[in-house]
Each structure stands twice: as C-alpha cells, then as structure tokens.
Amino acid sequence: MAARETLEDAAARDAAIDDAQYAEVQRRRKLIDEGKMKLIPWEEVEARIFGSDD
Secondary structure (H helix, E strand, O other), X not given: OHHHXXXXXXXXXXXXXXHHHHHHHHHHHHHHHOOOXXXXXXXXXXXXXXXXOO
C-alpha cells in the first residue's frame, strides 16, 4: 500500500509542477506581449555566457 501512496504523491507533485510551469510561461508571455519584457537573440546570450570571438 505504501508504494501506491508514493506513486499517487509523485503524480500529484508532477501535476503541481506542470501547473506552476504553465503559469510561469503564461506570465512571461504576457509580459512579452505587453512590451514589458524583450527577447534576447541566442547569439547575444551566447556571447554574454561564453565571451565574444570578435
């Protein structure tokens, strides 16, 4: 019986994580749509992380 309870707990936890991730994506998408957040091209992010070869 304990294994079944663990599986149910894991499924509930996974569902809660999925819900939280979805809410965060929706929040960020709204900020982008409203112009309050901008996207950064990968090339710029890569240069910031790994340094520029220029």
